[in-house]
Amino acid sequence: MLKQIVSGIVLILLLPLIFSAQPVKASGTIYVRADGSIDPPTAPIQRNGDFYAFTDDIHDSIVVEKDNIVVDGAGYTLQGAGSEKGIDLSDRSNVTIKNMKIRLFENGIWLLWSSNNIISGNNITENEWQGISLDRSSNNIISGNNIGENIFDGIYLYSSSNNSISGNNVAENNWDGIYLYSSSNNSISGNNIANNGWGASLYFSSNNSIYHNKFVNNTEQVGIIESYNSTWDNGYPSGGNYWSDYATRYPDAQELDGSGLWNTPYVIDENNRDRYPLMNPWVNIEAYCHTEGTPISVSIALDGSPTHYTTPHTFTGLIGIHTFTVPDKDPNGHPFKQWSTDETTTTITVATPRTYTAYYEYEAPPPSVGGVLVPVDKLGLLAPYIGLASTIVVATVATVIYIKCIKKEQ
DSSP states (O other): OOOHHHHHHHHHHHHHHHHHHOOOOOOOOEEEESSSSSESSTTTTTEETTEEEESSBBOEEEEEOSSSSEETTTOOOOOOSSSSEEEOTTOOOSSSEOEEEESSSSEEEEEEEEOEEESSOOOOOOOOOOEEESSOOBBEESSSSEEOOOEEEEEESSOOOOEEEESOEEEEOOSEEEEEOOOBEEEEOOOOOEESSSSEEEEEEOOEEEEEOEEEOOOEEEEESSSOOBBSSOTTOOOEEETTTTTOOOOOOOOOTSBBBSSSSSEEOOOOOESSBBSSHHHHHHHETTTTTEEEOEEEEETTTEEEEESSSEEOOOSSOOOEESBBBBOOOOOOEETSSSSSSSSSEEOOEEEEEEOOOOOOOSSSEEEEEEEHHHHHHHHHHHHHHHHHHHHHHHHHHHHHHHHHHO
């Protein structure tokens, strides 16, 4: 009888030890509520006023219900299980989503009836449908993202207008790199569009501007259905796009007046043509201030020498390795933070054609909630470990008693 009683006591004492070893994580969809609160509060997102930053990887979807905020992934991963939307921005305005990896959802980022949002500096891959989807959304900026290996499209626009898509690496998506359906007056510039099924597709979409992009080794560079009045170049001498199949299609083309442009247009169909194709890939230098939430204009030095150019500017006809330098502060005094390629000095060495964005940003104050600094309860942080240690001590004592009882019975 004594043995059974002691065994029961040991089991009861060990139960807290067993369950305390299991990690506790927030589960289910995470919401940024309209009042600014995070639901559930255990989600690994820290709030500082209107700035929200990941503190760990997240394995759930996020629904944003508040306008005028910044959500910074801080380099962490938002991962799904092949369904739902990674980040839902339905009916949202002035929301910035930046610096996170988003993978394995149905849609990486979803915008529906949304405007004036910024999607920048993210790595969006391996989603079931699209990396970024805009549905009846306007005046949004999609810049400096890596969008690849999505089963359908990299970037998808449906009935969406006046959006800017620039400086993205859109590669290895099974269907379209960039797909426009019934969408007009969008600007698509400075993107690397490579190794997709179709580089860009325009269905019933007109009056879009598409230039300074690099179309490389897509199964079909462009698909067009009933789409008119779009421009595929930025005029002379700025030029159009770089096409990897140009020399094969136009073997007799020559350089146009030493401009770095071909003298023969790249014909897409009878209504769409690039009048001034680039002979060499471009290098596009942009600048962006996260504090102000807008692109900015700063001076650019090339190979250590000043130029009369300011951001954004596309350099064409460059061959080999070059350096580009921007000021250490933007016109509003915000300090330089880093390049889109993670270099933290104002001078960047460039050997690969693409868009390079210089980021300026005010250093955020310590994390707080509602503008009030959150004190750290050190004793509270230690409480789980104190409880665990106490459980171990009690369990050890109970075990010793049990052993002594057994010996006495023998």
